[in-house]
Amino acid sequence: MKFKILSLAILFAGLFAAFTLAQVKLTGAGSTFDYPIFSKWFDTYNKMTGVQINYASIGSGGGIQQITAGTVDFGASDAPLTPEQMKTFKEKRGTDIIHLPIIMGGVAITYNLPSVGQGIKLDGETLADIYLGKITKWNDPRLVKLNPDKKLPNKAILVAHRSEGSGTTFIFTSYLTKVSPEWAKKVGNSTSVNWPVGLGAKGTEGVAGIIAQTQGAIGYIELAYAKQNNLPYCVMKNKAGNFIDVNFNTVSEAAAGAAKNMPKDLRAVITNADGKNSYPISGFSWIVVPKDIKDYSHAEALVKFLRWAVTKGQADATSLYYAPLPKQVQKLDLEKINSITSNGKKL
Amino acid sequence: MDIVKDRETFEKVQDYFKKSKEKKSSGFLNKILGTNNLGDIIFERLTLLFAVLVFLLVVFMAWEMYSHSTLSIKQFGWKFLINSTWDPAVTQVFGALPMIFGTMLSSFLGLLIAVPLGLSVAVFLSELAPAWLEKPLSFLTELLAGIPSVIYGLWGIFVLVPWLRDTVEPFLQNEFPNSPFFQGAPYGFGMLAAGLILSIMVLPIISSISRDVLKSVPDTQREAAFALGATRWEVTKIVLSNARSGLFGAIMLGFGRAIGETMAVTMVIGNRAQISASLLDPGYTMASVLANEFTEATTDLYLNALIELALVLFVITIIVNMLAHLLVWSTERKWK
Numbered sequence A: 001m002k003f004k005i006l007s008l009a010i011l012f013a014g015l016f017a018a019f020t021l022a023q024v025k026l027t028g029a030g031s032t033f034d035y036p037i038f039s040k041w042f043d044t045y046n047k048m049t050g051v052q053i054n055y056a057s058i059g060s061g062g063g064i065q066q067i068t069a070g071t072v073d074f075g076a077s078d079a080p081l082t083p084e085q086m087k088t089f090k091e092k093r094g095t096d097i098i099h100l101p102i103i104m105g106g107v108a109i110t111y112n113l114p115s116v117g118q119g120i121k122l123d124g125e126t127l128a129d130i131y132l133g134k135i136t137k138w139n140d141p142r143l144v145k146l147n148p149d150k151k152l153p154n155k156a157i158l159v160a161h162r163s164e165g166s167g168t169t170f171i172f173t174s175y176l177t178k179v180s181p182e183w184a185k186k187v188g189n190s191t192s193v194n195w196p197v198g199l200g201a202k203g204t205e206g207v208a209g210i211i212a213q214t215q216g217a218i219g220y221i222e223l224a225y226a227k228q229n230n231l232p233y234c235v236m237k238n239k240a241g242n243f244i245d246v247n248f249n250t251v252s253e254a255a256a257g258a259a260k261n262m263p264k265d266l267r268a269v270i271t272n273a274d275g276k277n278s279y280p281i282s283g284f285s286w287i288v289v290p291k292d293i294k295d296y297s298h299a300e301a302l303v304k305f306l307r308w309a310v311t312k313g314q315a316d317a318t319s320l321y322y323a324p325l326p327k328q329v330q331k332l333d334l335e336k337i338n339s340i341t342s343n344g345k346k347l
Numbered sequence B: 001m002d003i004v005k006d007r008e009t010f011e012k013v014q015d016y017f018k019k020s021k022e023k024k025s026s027g028f029l030n031k032i033l034g035t036n037n038l039g040d041i042i043f044e045r046l047t048l049l050f051a052v053l054v055f056l057l058v059v060f061m062a063w064e065m066y067s068h069s070t071l072s073i074k075q076f077g078w079k080f081l082i083n084s085t086w087d088p089a090v091t092q093v094f095g096a097l098p099m100i101f102g103t104m105l106s107s108f109l110g111l112l113i114a115v116p117l118g119l120s121v122a123v124f125l126s127e128l129a130p131a132w133l134e135k136p137l138s139f140l141t142e143l144l145a146g147i148p149s150v151i152y153g154l155w156g157i158f159v160l161v162p163w164l165r166d167t168v169e170p171f172l173q174n175e176f177p178n179s180p181f182f183q184g185a186p187y188g189f190g191m192l193a194a195g196l197i198l199s200i201m202v203l204p205i206i207s208s209i210s211r212d213v214l215k216s217v218p219d220t221q222r223e224a225a226f227a228l229g230a231t232r233w234e235v236t237k238i239v240l241s242n243a244r245s246g247l248f249g250a251i252m253l254g255f256g257r258a259i260g261e262t263m264a265v266t267m268v269i270g271n272r273a274q275i276s277a278s279l280l281d282p283g284y285t286m287a288s289v290l291a292n293e294f295t296e297a298t299t300d301l302y303l304n305a306l307i308e309l310a311l312v313l314f315v316i317t318i319i320v321n322m323l324a325h326l327l328v329w330s331t332e333r334k335w336k
Helices: A001-023 A034-047 A060-069 A081-095 A124-131 A141-146 A167-177 A182-187 A203-212 A223-228 A248-259 A298-312 A311-318 A329-337 B002-024 B029-033 B038-067 B070-076 B096-126 B131-145 B148-175 B192-215 B219-227 B232-242 B246-261 B264-270 B287-292 B300-334
Strands: A025-030 A052-056 A073-075 A097-112 A156-162 A197-201 A217-222 A235-236 A282-290
Touching: A001 A182, A025 A060, A025 A298, A025 B038, A025 B287, A034 A052, A034 A298, A034 A311, A060 A073, A060 A081, A073 B219, A097 A203, A097 A223, A097 A248, A097 A298, A097 A329, A097 B219, A124 A141, A124 A167, A124 A182, A124 A235, A156 A167, A156 A203, A167 A182, A167 A282, A197 A203, A203 A217, A203 A223, A203 B148, A217 A223, A248 A282, A248 A329, A282 A298, A298 A311, A298 A329, A329 B131, B038 B070, B038 B264, B038 B300, B070 B300, B096 B131, B096 B192, B096 B232, B096 B246, B096 B287, B096 B300, B131 B192, B148 B264, B192 B246, B192 B264, B219 B232, B232 B246, B246 B300, B264 B287, B287 B300
Parallel strands: A025 A052, A025 A073, A156 A197, A156 A217
Antiparallel strands: A073 A282, A097 A217, A097 A282
């Protein structure tokens, strides 16, 4: 009998504990590019605070749709919302949308030329013309001029790109759009574009696979993937005219360079950024949230999480293929986060 | 003596059925259903419900796709089917022609290789193979159908593509330097690789259904032919000609599988929305575009165009499958 009472007591205690611990559950949806760091964050954050965050990595487009429909607490996108999308959001939700740069990515230009080795120098126009199909050989005079110290072979260039829509493609095409008027007119900037030449492969591994298999191939892949697999990559000429090696510092530098004249809504595409040491093919990924959140408990939990993610959370970036946000951008983010309200009330 | 007994039993049985029939034809329920048993009625209604549900599901899917692609249907109309530009970035013009072309060509290439192979396998298994060999062999061919398509894709990237690039494609270009089908740089990735992968994937479908179709040709046909002094080959010809619409159905089912194949194809086809006569050039299929671009399609029109593409693929698949089933059914009915 005693035993029974004891076990009942334990059961009730357990139930009680479960009830008091039951915290707000936040949900998010969007970018697949962000998914690895998000799952790390949500896990760490859950252990720290008990707040549970569920994230569906359905793609940036889906994330924007879900946050516009109000089915999730936050969306994540590799491209900022277009003005029309922001208008639709305002009409549907009755409040503005806030863009928060949450993490950074760098794009490395990698290639397969065993006889040449690491560090071919490239500038934006040349890269654009390779991707436009105007430069087709590695010993093209323009490439030779950029690399007087290297012996470039008479080999056909095989262009490789991502076949699926991706944030990496958005950053890459945004760079080409800025440096080449012809690219801007013909191909443009999007998560997937109408490629003039080349082969499409699924995922970073697919592009890296084509490059590894084919001599003379060139392609763009996420920075950390190139680093981890020791692939040779190009040194890119930036806006200031310096040739910049791609690494986490130079990517963060690009954000710092852009932070000085960041637009108020933080919808900055920072490719071809100012700054002496800025790597030109870098970009943000954003979390998008409504400016005014109806449910107070959700708003409170979300704001707390966002504050943590843009500051302490950034420490996890480099181990997971991302570049961390520089201090200046973290500050801008915190200001934006502080402007989030719940039914007009400050949080 | 025995015959009389058998006759008596026969009459008894006949009597029993007559009586039970009379019993059945009374009562309200059985006027509708032909039975008085409540369990039977519930069972019938339940299965009917599920059958109708499956049909409704198809209708619902088609409706959903249609209603989510109205933007693109309004904007492009029929031009969607004949326009060959797919540009999600600058002009936002979407035309499905390169993908329809790519889907059809890669499936056709696959069939070109798989049909003779699959039919030969089926003829061997149903007409020629000794019984002890037939079972394990058909099991092995059907095993090919159970391999996940991503495995075919990986095999394509690591084995097929390098082989095509280094051996087959240079050979083809050497042998046929002026043929429009083998122009361009031999990358390995492209329409030819997609066709080859598809041929391996549809082979088990074609061979196993053809075998069943051939087996459904009654043995009396074969016996009659043999009795008239026909050779093995002549008998096979007769069987094949009697089963032809069923065999055609098997091929169409293989075709249906090929046009919907996504993963393996997208891994080797090169993913470029273009129409090119050269089999060495990259192409694109409807299913691969959907798999590749759906998740990150950011604008409404783009998303609508993708869903419309899915609708086109859906309609083509349904037509192909309906034709196939009609043909298989028509042979089977002939012999029943």
